[in-house]
Structure formats: structure tokens, C-alpha cells
Amino acid sequence: MELDVVGLSRLQFAMTALYHFLFVPLTLGLSILLAIMETVYVMTGREIWKRMVKFWGTLFGINFVLGVATGLTMEFQFGMNWAYFSQYVGDVFGAPLAIEGLMAFFLEATFVGLFFFGWDKLSKRQHLGATWAMALGTNFSALWILIANGWMQHPVGAMFNPDTMRMEVTSFYEVLFNPVAQAKFVHTVSAGYVTAAMFVLGVSAWYMLKDRHMEVAKRSMAVAAAFGFASALSVVVLGDESGYEANLNQKMKLATIEAMWHTEPAPAAFNVVAWPDMEKRENLFAIEVPYVMGLIATRSLDEEIPGIHELVEQSKDKIRQGAIAWDALQKIRDNPKDVDPAVRETFIQNQHTLGYAYLLLPFTDEPLKATNEQIDAAAWSAVPEVWPMFYAFRIMVACGLFFILLTAVFFYLSSAGKLDTLHRDRRWLLHVAVWSIPLPWIACEMGWFVAEYGRQPWIIEGMLPTSAAASNLAVWEVLLTLAGFVILYSTLLVIEVSLLLKYIRKGPDEERTPDAAPAAPMPRTLPVAAE
Structure with a gap:
């Protein structure tokens, strides 16, 4: 990545996005998990479950506040x-962004407030309803962001208007039910479930190692293990769906993920380990498992997965066709009212490659x-660096x-x-379990790296390169804001981790509950018989 305005803008957005996503999956x-635990509390009436909800709810609240604060910055960067x-x-x-804002700042925030301040003001069932509404609002708030992101990966339901030089919606239904967006949503949410389950599992394991809060730790561990196991399995299934969609709509991304330089006979092999060389444009070595990649990506035995070299050749044809659309667009912009109809027709026929x-x-x-x-250089510029994609995946x-x-x-143990x-x-x-706590965040960040870096050089797949989308800023202006974000976010990260550790060390309240039989009270006076 070059340190020009575009490169620095990419670096800044990548840093803020990856930092923001430290908080999102746990939230x-x-x-x-809070809704599940509170459901058990309402069904059983056992106070220990209420203590669990309040304890894990405190950690949720700390994480939620930082997530909202860092999410705002991303939208302003647009x-x-x-x-x-x-x-x-x-x-x-x-x-999508307006709806997400409404859900996050009105629906989600309202029920978050009811969750924390409604314990003594709402009935058990009313508070449970607020908790489930908070959980659903939190998850569906993410849906709208992923609809917007999914459209960038697979732009549907919109058409470019040469007179306004903008993309305009032709079908909001297609934008909403974009298969890439829906696959990303369920995969991302499931990854968040795994993150929270591993967090609860690890913290509970730490309590058990310290022989503290054993009753809370065992119950939390049981819930997290069941929830995490189901979620981890679903991540694999839903990730397979994302891979299938990538083969349909982002073939270059899939080819770079697999370091597949040439089209192989169907079904293609899966490279377990490889060392891609971008200069030689081949793998120096690779360990393959036959048939696996073809079955995963195409769900068939006879469909080929195109390799990088073949996709580059296809890009060259699209570049030549796109140049025709570009020339027609310049003529339309120069004389929009009296342009020759033949020029418009030329643009319409070739605009999909603009x-x-x-x-x-x-x-x-x-x-x-x-x-x-020049066409050859432009075509190869559409290939992301292979080895980071290969190993991040x-x-x-x-x-x-x-x-x-x-x-x-x-x-099983539970x-x-x-x-x-x-x-x-x-x-x-x-x-x-304790040392595994950071791993879900590493996996989530790797997933986002693959998703976003894998579509480069496109900011909108096949429509708008990243290099053409940046603001007209000076390098020093981007450097200044980047430095400011690094300092601010580093400070916030220290505060976040310090608060989490503080409340984890403190643990849940140790008030006496009906789950533990109270000791018999000492009589104030001796029994008469004893006297």
C-alpha cells in the first residue's frame, strides 16, 4: 500500500474498522447469552441466574459503549x-445507514437503558422482554451495515445514471435481499456468538482455576459451551455459503484465497499449505487435498473454478470494453442535452464494464x-496480494x-x-480455555481482512476502484487524522481492557441467594429448657 492519499485513507479506514470490530462480536x-440466562431466571426463579445476568451485563455494557463510540467514526469517514x-x-x-442509525440509537439504546435501569421498575417478564428486544435490536442493527457492505461486494438493485454520475436504486428489494449481504450477516452474527461464548467460557474457567464464584462459573460455562458449540458449527456451515457466493460473484477473491494461479480440472484441489510468489505468479510449493475446493466452492463434480491467470485475461477484455464506455461517457458529460443517441446507446451497451x-x-x-x-498492467492490478489472503483465510x-x-x-463435560x-x-x-479468549477476535479480524482486502482494488466490486473514490485531501491532512485516531483508539482500548479486567477480578456480587441454604439464625436468648 503506497503512502499517498488513497493508501493512507485505506489504512485509516482499515484501522478504524478493525478496531471497531473488536467490540461488535462480543456485543x-x-x-x-444475557437473554438466555435471564430466561432461565424467569422460568426457575433462582436468584443466582439474576446475579449472572447482572454480572455479564456489566461487561456487556462496557463493551457496548465503546462499540457505539467507535462505530460513529466509521460513518463520518465516508x-x-x-x-x-x-x-x-x-x-x-x-x-440502510439511516435505518441502522434509527435502530442503534433509538430501538437498541432504549432497550439497553431498560435492561440496566429497569430491574426494580419492571416485572420479571417485562424486563425479560426488554432484554430479548435489546438482543434482537443489537443483532438486527448489524444487518443494515452488512446490507450496505454486501452491496459493495455484489452491487445489485441499482443502475449508474450517466447524467447524475451516481448509482441510483432500481429495486430496494434486491438491495435488501442481496444473497451476499444475507450470507455475510448470518456468518458475521454467528462469529459474534462464538466470540461471546469463548469469552464467557474463558472467564468462567479462570474463576474455577481460582476456586472463586464456582456456582456462577459452572452455570455460565454450561450455557457458553452449549451455545458456543452450536454457534461454531453454524459458522462453518454459513462460511461455506459465503464461499459459494464468492465463487458466483467474486471469482478473483476466491482464486487468491486458494492461491489458484491456473484453472484446474474439476473438481479443484484445496491447497492446505502453499507459498505464493507474486513476481513469478505461481506457487513455489503447495500441499493439496484433491477435489475438496471444487466441492466446497461449486457444490458439484464438473464445474471448474477459474484461476488467476484466466481471470486476468477476462479482465483485459472487460478493460477494452470499458474504455469504449468511458469514451462515450465523456461525450455525454461534455454535451448532456444534445448528445448523439448513438453515443448513449454505445454507453448503455458497454456500461457494465465501465x-x-x-x-x-x-x-x-x-x-x-x-x-x-498498459492494459496488461491494469488487469494485473486487479489481483490482490495472494499470500496475505491465503494465510489469513x-x-x-x-x-x-x-x-x-x-x-x-x-x-460433553457439562x-x-x-x-x-x-x-x-x-x-x-x-x-x-483461558488462553483461548483472544482467538475469536483474531479469527474475526482475519475474516474481515479476507472480505475487504480480497475485493481490492475495488471499493465497489467491478464498478468503482478504490483509487477513484477518495477525497481530494493533502497527505498531511490524512496523516494528522490517522495519528489522532491511533492515539485516541489506543487510549480507549486501554480503558476498555482495564474496566473489563477490573470487573472480572471483582466478579459477581456475593449476596446470599435461595440457592444456598442460609445458616440457622443464632437465638437471642437461651431456650427456657436450657435455663
């Missing part, structure tokens, strides 16, 4: 650093006169398989009634 998952992008897609992005002409702009000011060498997958294994073990003796018989397993 998504903890909200559901106007600050990506002005042309905002103008280009404002008609498409306006509705974005590819933008790839030529770093190499020539006149795309229609581009040389073969495999780190994510390895973590996912580990989560299935770990939560399955704890689910179902078999063996949690009581874990702190004596299997302390090593509790240590594994």
Missing part, C-alpha cells in the same frame, strides 16, 4: 476521506488509446475448527455432570 453474542464514493453511492447507502476503464487511469489519461502493455479456518473442538469438549471436578482433575483444560 452481538453477549446480548443473546464524507471525510471518501467523498466521491459517498456521492457515487449515496442513493444506495442512504436508506469500472474496468478506471483501472487504466493510473497508467494513461486516455483509456481508449491504451496500449497492450487459513488462520480463520484453523481457529474455527479449534472452537468446535473446545466447545464440544466442554459441552452434559456428563463433570464440571464440578474440572478445577481438580483437568486444570490444563481450564488453562486452555
Whole structure:
């Protein structure tokens, strides 16, 4: 990534997005776990479950506040650093982001307030309803952001207007039910559930190692193990759906994830380990598992997955066609009212490849006169760096398989009634759970890296390159705001971790509950018989 305005703007948005997503998955998952725990409390009336809800709710609240604060910055960056992008897609992005704002700041925030301050003012069932509404609001708030992001990955339901130079919605239904957006939503939410489950599991394991809050720890561990095991399995299934959608709509992303330089006979093999070389444009070595990738990506035995070289050749054809659309668009812009109808017709026939002409702009000011060498360079610029994609995806997958294994073990121990003796018989397993707490965040960040870096150089897949979407800023202006974000976010991260650790060390309140039989009160006077 070059340190120009575009590169620095990308770096700033990537940093703020990855930082924001430190809080999102825990918020998504903890909200559901809180609702489950409170449901048990209302059904059983046992006060220990209320203590659990309040304790984990405190950690949820700390995380929620930081998530909201860091999310605001991301939306402002669309106007600050990506002005042309905002103008280009404002008609498409306006509705999802507005709805997300309404849900986050009115629906979600309202029920968060009721959750924390309604214990003594609402009945048990009313408070439970508020908790479930908070959980659903938190999760559906994420839906609208992912609808917007999914549209960037697979733009549907909109058409470019050459007179306004903007994308305009033609079908909000298609935007809303974009298959890429829906697959991303369920996959992202499930990953959040795994994150929260591993967090609760790890903290509970820490309490058991310290022989503290054992009753809360065992119950929390049982809930987290069952919830986490189901969620980890669903992440794999829903991730498979995301991979299938990538093969349909983002073939270059899939090819770079698999370091697949050439089209292979169907069904394609899966590269477990490889060392891609971008200069030689081949793998120096690879360990393959036959047929697996073809079955996952195509769900068939006879459909090929195109390789990077073949996709580059297809891009060259699209670039040449896009240059024709680019030339027609310039004529429309120069004389919008009296333009020759034949020019408009030429543009309409070729507009689906217009974005590819933008790839030529770093190499020539006149795309229609581009040389073969310039077209070749532009086509290869549409290939992301392969090795970061390849290994980021495999780190994510390895973590996912580990989560299935770990939560399955704890689910079995919980179902078999063996949690009581874990702190004596299997302390090593509790240590594994504690040290595994950071892994879901690593997996989530790797997933977002694959999703976002994998579509480069496009900010809107096949339509608008990232290099054409940035604001007209000076390098020092972006550097200044980037430095400010680094300092501010580092401070917030220290505060977040310090608060979480403080309340984890403190633990749940130790007030006496009906679950523990109270000791008989000492009589104030001796019985008469004793006298």
C-alpha cells in the first residue's frame, strides 16, 4: 500500500474498522447469552441466574459503549476521506445507514437503558422482554451495515445514471435481499456468538482455576459451551455459503484465497499449505487435498473454478470494453442535452464494464488509446496480494475448527455432570480455555481482512476502484487524522481492557441467594429448657 492519499485513507479506514470490530462480536453474542440466562431466571426463579445476568451485563455494557463510540467514526469517514464514493453511492447507502442509525440509537439504546435501569421498575417478564428486544435490536442493527457492505461486494438493485454520475436504486428489494449481504450477516452474527461464548467460557474457567464464584462459573460455562458449540458449527456451515457466493460473484477473491494461479480440472484441489510468489505468479510449493475446493466452492463434480491467470485475461477484455464506455461517457458529460443517441446507446451497451476503464487511469489519461502493455498492467492490478489472503483465510479456518473442538469438549463435560471436578482433575483444560479468549477476535479480524482486502482494488466490486473514490485531501491532512485516531483508539482500548479486567477480578456480587441454604439464625436468648 503506497503512502499517498488513497493508501493512507485505506489504512485509516482499515484501522478504524478493525478496531471497531473488536467490540461488535462480543456485543452481538453477549446480548443473546444475557437473554438466555435471564430466561432461565424467569422460568426457575433462582436468584443466582439474576446475579449472572447482572454480572455479564456489566461487561456487556462496557463493551457496548465503546462499540457505539467507535462505530460513529466509521460513518463520518465516508464524507471525510471518501467523498466521491459517498456521492457515487449515496442513493444506495442512504436508506440502510439511516435505518441502522434509527435502530442503534433509538430501538437498541432504549432497550439497553431498560435492561440496566429497569430491574426494580419492571416485572420479571417485562424486563425479560426488554432484554430479548435489546438482543434482537443489537443483532438486527448489524444487518443494515452488512446490507450496505454486501452491496459493495455484489452491487445489485441499482443502475449508474450517466447524467447524475451516481448509482441510483432500481429495486430496494434486491438491495435488501442481496444473497451476499444475507450470507455475510448470518456468518458475521454467528462469529459474534462464538466470540461471546469463548469469552464467557474463558472467564468462567479462570474463576474455577481460582476456586472463586464456582456456582456462577459452572452455570455460565454450561450455557457458553452449549451455545458456543452450536454457534461454531453454524459458522462453518454459513462460511461455506459465503464461499459459494464468492465463487458466483467474486471469482478473483476466491482464486487468491486458494492461491489458484491456473484453472484446474474439476473438481479443484484445496491447497492446505502453499507459498505464493507474486513476481513469478505461481506457487513455489503447495500441499493439496484433491477435489475438496471444487466441492466446497461449486457444490458439484464438473464445474471448474477459474484461476488467476484466466481471470486476468477476462479482465483485459472487460478493460477494452470499458474504455469504449468511458469514451462515450465523456461525450455525454461534455454535451448532456444534445448528445448523439448513438453515443448513449454505445454507453448503455458497454456500461457494465465501465469500472474496468478506471483501472487504466493510473497508467494513461486516455483509456481508449491504451496500449497492450498498459492494459496488461491494469488487469494485473486487479489481483490482490495472494499470500496475505491465503494465510489469513487459513488462520480463520484453523481457529474455527479449534472452537468446535473446545466447545464440544466442554459441552460433553457439562452434559456428563463433570464440571464440578474440572478445577481438580483437568486444570490444563481450564488453562486452555483461558488462553483461548483472544482467538475469536483474531479469527474475526482475519475474516474481515479476507472480505475487504480480497475485493481490492475495488471499493465497489467491478464498478468503482478504490483509487477513484477518495477525497481530494493533502497527505498531511490524512496523516494528522490517522495519528489522532491511533492515539485516541489506543487510549480507549486501554480503558476498555482495564474496566473489563477490573470487573472480572471483582466478579459477581456475593449476596446470599435461595440457592444456598442460609445458616440457622443464632437465638437471642437461651431456650427456657436450657435455663
